[in-house]
Amino acid sequence: MNVRKEATWFKSTYSGQDPSACVEIADLTTAVGVRDSKDKSGPALLIPPAAWTEFVRGIRTGRL
Template identity: 55%
Template sequence: MDHEDARWFKSSYSGGSGTECVEVADLESAVGVRDSKRLGGTHIAVRPAAWAQFVASLRRA
């Protein structure tokens, strides 16, 4: 799936102003991560297992 066609989500922990947010999307074989201020711009793609480990580490912190 192309990142432009993906459905991007912001965390519910993001501030109400909508600035300085990270968005993520399921890109089928990867998880896309981008800055919400750069819509349609650069993103990174990480393996789903790596993303799951990252999120799990945040929950333990």
């Protein structure tokens, strides 16, 4: 799968105006893509949706 061509990438509104200081996320249906905003043509991590949900839950609840 060519993640860069198939994905619609976005970043958090909390990331501010500096485009080089954040990651971008893409919902790929079968995975969540995560990439460095400084290297849009670079590699992306593909995380299973259930693992991504637990990661976000951990951040929101303060476990992570």
